[in-house]
Amino acid sequence: MGSGLYVGRDAAGAQLRRVLQGQLHHDGRKLVIQSIEGPGGIGKTALFDHVASQLDLRSRRFLTMRIAGSDDASQTTFRAVRYLIDSGKTASPTRKPLRVLFPQVGEVEAAYAHIRRQIVTELPQDGDVSPDVLMSILDSAVSVGKPLNDLFPATKGMLDVSAVEKKIEENRETISRLLGSSVTLAREAVSWWNKLGVGGAAALRNSVRENALVPLAAAFVKDMTAALAGYAAEDAFKPSPSKLLGVDRLLLIVDDYETTQGILGDFLVAHLLPALQAAPFETTVVILGRDQLQATHVSWAQHLGGSLASPLRLDPLARPEMEELLKHFSVTEQSELDRAWADTLGYPFNVHLWLEEVGEGGRTALMLKRFHDRTTRWMTEEQTRWLYHTLFMTEVDKRTLAQSLGDAEEAARANAWFQREGSVRDPHAPVFRVREYLRSRLADYLRVTDPEQYESLLRLSTNTSTA
Numbered sequence: 001m002g003s004g005l006y007v008g009r010d011a012a013g014a015q016l017r018r019v020l021q022g023q024l025h026h027d028g029r030k031l032v033i034q035s036i037e038g039p040g041g042i043g044k045t046a047l048f049d050h051v052a053s054q055l056d057l058r059s060r061r062f063l064t065m066r067i068a069g070s071d072d073a074s075q076t077t078f079r080a081v082r083y084l085i086d087s088g089k090t091a092s093p094t095r096k097p098l099r100v101l102f103p104q105v106g107e108v109e110a111a112y113a114h115i116r117r118q119i120v121t122e123l124p125q126d127g128d129v130s131p132d133v134l135m136s137i138l139d140s141a142v143s144v145g146k147p148l149n150d151l152f153p154a155t156k157g158m159l160d161v162s163a164v165e166k167k168i169e170e171n172r173e174t175i176s177r178l179l180g181s182s183v184t185l186a187r188e189a190v191s192w193w194n195k196l197g198v199g200g201a202a203a204l205r206n207s208v209r210e211n212a213l214v215p216l217a218a219a220f221v222k223d224m225t226a227a228l229a230g231y232a233a234e235d236a237f238k239p240s241p242s243k244l245l246g247v248d249r250l251l252l253i254v255d256d257y258e259t260t261q262g263i264l265g266d267f268l269v270a271h272l273l274p275a276l277q278a279a280p281f282e283t284t285v286v287i288l289g290r291d292q293l294q295a296t297h298v299s300w301a302q303h304l305g306g307s308l309a310s311p312l313r314l315d316p317l318a319r320p321e322m323e324e325l326l327k328h329f330s331v332t333e334q335s336e337l338d339r340a341w342a343d344t345l346g347y348p349f350n351v352h353l354w355l356e357e358v359g360e361g362g363r364t365a366l367m368l369k370r371f372h373d374r375t376t377r378w379m380t381e382e383q384t385r386w387l388y389h390t391l392f393m394t395e396v397d398k399r400t401l402a403q404s405l406g407d408a409e410e411a412a413r414a415n416a417w418f419q420r421e422g423s424v425r426d427p428h429a430p431v432f433r434v435r436e437y438l439r440s441r442l443a444d445y446l447r448v449t450d451p452e453q454y455e456s457l458l459r460l461s462t463n464t465s466t467a
Helices: 010-020 044-054 077-086 103-122 131-143 153-158 172-180 201-211 213-228 257-277 299-307 319-328 334-344 348-359 365-375 381-390 398-405 408-420 436-449 451-466
Strands: 031-037 062-068 249-255 283-289
Touching: 010 031, 010 044, 010 283, 031 044, 031 257, 031 299, 044 249, 044 283, 062 077, 062 213, 062 257, 077 103, 077 131, 077 213, 077 257, 103 131, 103 201, 103 213, 131 257, 201 213, 213 249, 213 257, 249 257, 257 283, 257 299, 319 334, 319 348, 334 348, 334 436, 348 365, 348 436, 365 436, 381 398, 381 408, 381 436, 381 451, 398 408, 398 451, 436 451
Parallel strands: 031 283, 062 249, 249 283
Antiparallel strands: none
16 A cells, blocks of 8 residues: 555455465356455555565466556447457567457457448438437447347337437437438348358348347457467367467456446446356456445346355455554654544545645645545546535535535436445435545635635535525
8 A cells, every 4th residue: 555565454355365366266167256346445456456466476377458447448348348458468478469369359340340331421411410429329339238220210219228328319319310221230131151150241240230249249258268278169260369378367357347337347247257157268357346246237146146256345444554554654643643544534545645645744736636636536527526516515415416406316316426435425424425534625626726616616505505
């Protein structure tokens, strides 16, 4: 936890070590999934990085792939999968980029790119939906495993609008009119040659139209099998690079899962991970998220329950652990230790912010900016806006949020988010409200950087409290 010091988390660290060392891969178990759960700032990433740095993972012969919500993986499942591939690392450097080891993934990417290009050519030049908007809608449908043909007027009701971008609903009538006559989205006739499985470009495009996540996951696992175990017999006629030397296992890390879930969730839980259960190589998956993993998708328990290790749910540091950390940074006076505990309540992230503030001699503008950026780094723009409103409330609930936000439906969403967001709420207060240590500094940040917004929210809170 900074400067080479790491305190606490002994039991969690011991379990994570066992997982990374393969001690849960037994009785033919090919897939082990370890979740690390807890609110933002609780130290999930720090725990994983600390444990991984203490182990000789070279001896585990891993191909390691890692993605986080802050990474530039765009907003599509295809881009996220390509990001994972490009992130790959092995104990020994490879002579060629890892992306050349995934030719079948490239074929599926090319099939989808072909469909996207053809749809653009079918758009009328004076259409009222731009190609960019339409492509974004198609990408969103793909990310939740929906058939592209579900965008036709006859079956448009099948599309789960709540799971994709709001622009689908906003442009539904125009999109239905445009795509309803699309030649590209209609299934292609498959020749007898394609049906033999040789050069089946049309069959592959049809598969992508039906549910692009299925062929994408299958291609990923086949390419991964060739890289880690040698190509399968059924793929003898397909381009498959030679097996990687000195690499036999896959280590897949997904950090800040809630942020990536929209583009990777269905792909992982419904397609990729079930396929890896049957792959001829071992896979270890570590998923770091704020919510309980099994609560994010029913299939975690239904289809992957046998591969799930006991979740690691992280709590704040105990007071002796926090004081051990502070004393390492020469904070030894009891009054300061008492103040640190009252301010941070043992959240590792907040402890480090507290140390920075002490080191800089108070709340400088630069310190306030760093404090704000690090506190909101896990939040969407909408969640950050909600946080600003809650800073000025003595009690956060649907009523006060509705009065401040001016929208009862949005207030309900904001209230549900706030009750789950353990990184900002006060766990000891008799009502829901922002922890004072965070509230005062974030409010100061707004006062310094945006006085108009600060005064507006302050007035709103005054009106709310007197209503």
